[in-house]
Amino acid sequence: MSRYFPQAMPFIWSRVSWGARPPTGKLSPLSQPRTIVLHHTVSAPAAPSREIRTIQDYHLQKGFADIGYHFLLDRPPYVNGQDVYWGRETGADGSLNVGAHSRGHNQDSIGVAVLGDYESEQPSREQLRSLAILLAWLCFAWDIDPDAIVPHSALNPTSCPGRFLTAALPWLRWQVTWRLHGLDGEAPFQPPEGDPDTVRIVVGNGAPTIRGWLLDGTLWAPVRALATALGRRVEWDGATRTAYVFLQRRPLLALPPPPPPRVRVVVEGSELAADPPPMVKDNMSVAPLPALAGALGQVVLFDAPSRTAAVVTPYPITKAGGGAGSCTRVRR
């Protein structure tokens, strides 16, 4: 069972569409790929069918049994997103065969090539978006970690897939992670405006967005805003400096107030244990985001360059940690 939120298979043009020649030798099945290797083709721009045929011819001349890559992504402009091509011949059931794209690493990797030269040109946003959709589907279908998407240069002495595509890899991995956690569309690319310690916290599927902070390596979230966005009720008890987060009934606890500037957060009757502990900031009760989100049955993804934290329901969906109102959702 995949760890990830299901990803639809993108439309992929068949080998017939580019006039593939049949393999010249027997191909062996790729049993469990562990990495995805990114390449660029440094091929002369032509109609994609001609360009891919030329690459296949070149690979056949080198003695490969077929084109070396499993998938190829065209340059924009795209028509209806129909921009990805099957490379190497698959089994009759669509299973992949061992490719020929990364010496010494072909037995456990999927080779994805982007048509073009990304040592000299920038990949476009459109291209990166298409690539992210393809990669997210590959990670889902073969249960591969997004961190295992690597540039060819990480495995062999080469500049492939070019410095510009290599530089886009952290963003691509973040995009893929975003999709694999069921978040729609595009992950934020730019950091939020405001002071440099501000972060954006995206809850659920893109909205609402809450302002949080990254202070001394700890992500902080306003308790009321986050809990409310997740459908919880929040009540502040000034006498005991306690923020109660609950679904149905506020628990009756007789607790002495913590010393200022500390506050206490009680989620469904349990005091939130966090290090550092909750505090007051900008007149709000704030708590370390991972601890607060965890107490609410959520996980946090964080992308440092765009200073974006996403609060998502873990998938496969499991029973959220105890308390009234938590329920078990079963996969169909």
Ligand SMILES: [Zn+2]
């Ligand atoms: Zn390569």
